[in-house]
Amino acid sequence: xxxxxxxxxxxxxxxxxFDVARWSPEETLEQNWNVAPTNExxxxxxxxxxxxxxxxxxxxARRELRTPRWGLVPSWAKDPKIxxxxxxxxxxTVHEKPAYRRAFARRRCLLPADGxxxxxxxxxxxxxxxxxxxxxxxxxxxxVMALAGLYxxxxxxxxxxxxxxxxxxxxxxxxxxxxxxxxxxxxxRMPLALTFDHYEAWLDPRHDxxxxxxxxxxxxxxxxxxxxxxxxAVNNTRSNGPQLLEEAR
Numbered sequence: 001x002x003x004x005x006x007x008x009x010x011x012x013x014x015x016x017x018f019d020v021a022r023w024s025p026e027e028t029l030e031q032n033w034n035v036a037p038t039n040e041x042x043x044x045x046x047x048x049x050x051x052x053x054x055x056x057x058x059x060x061a062r063r064e065l066r067t068p069r070w071g072l073v074p075s076w077a078k079d080p081k082i083x084x085x086x087x088x089x090x091x092x093t094v095h096e097k098p099a100y101r102r103a104f105a106r107r108r109c110l111l112p113a114d115g116x117x118x119x120x121x122x123x124x125x126x127x128x129x130x131x132x133x134x135x136x137x138x139x140x141x142x143x144v145m146a147l148a149g150l151y152x153x154x155x156x157x158x159x160x161x162x163x164x165x166x167x168x169x170x171x172x173x174x175x176x177x178x179x180x181x182x183x184x185x186x187x188x189r190m191p192l193a194l195t196f197d198h199y200e201a202w203l204d205p206r207h208d209x210x211x212x213x214x215x216x217x218x219x220x221x222x223x224x225x226x227x228x229x230x231x232x233a234v235n236n237t238r239s240n241g242p243q244l245l246e247e248a249r
Contacts (some may be wrong), residue, residue: 006118072173103150118187139221
């Protein structure tokens, strides 16, 4: 799974990297070296504006930088708390699971990340006790990772006015696969990513060819990842700061 990651790039940098057309300064997030489930995160997505349809009834999709909450809440959910259990979607079944299949068909996004954390179980030979050692896994070249994600809108029935921003909750999930290379030596699962040349096809809400969409998903940094042990301070979701990325001795 992917349960923590790092996101420190500014919205100005992200809008440039991902060629974003629309971003609201009110949605600026702080740098986060310990992104955890239920946090607000940056997501790149494309949506069509209502009322701008062309002669064929289609509106142009604009690329946006938004801040959904991590943990997808399906539109049919009775309680938004379900999102805390839906931070990851398995690539093997994401296109057919009821919680994700509608979003996979029309609401795909990219979640920018500097890298992600995984934990490896290590046994102390002297005591026989097992401990979990956190690792920071990131592209060897330091480039941003475009993690493959889905987003969804959940309608809050307690807010009567549909035009009230509080009436809608925007959430997301990260798609994962079997881990390889440096990540595979630490944990059996890892997030998927997209390369620059696949951003357009993945984000296009009109693109609904399931097999082609799944074929766009690749290993982060094409498998060129570095992994280093870091302090167990990252285990605490309240811990934050660049010191979390320092190699543990």
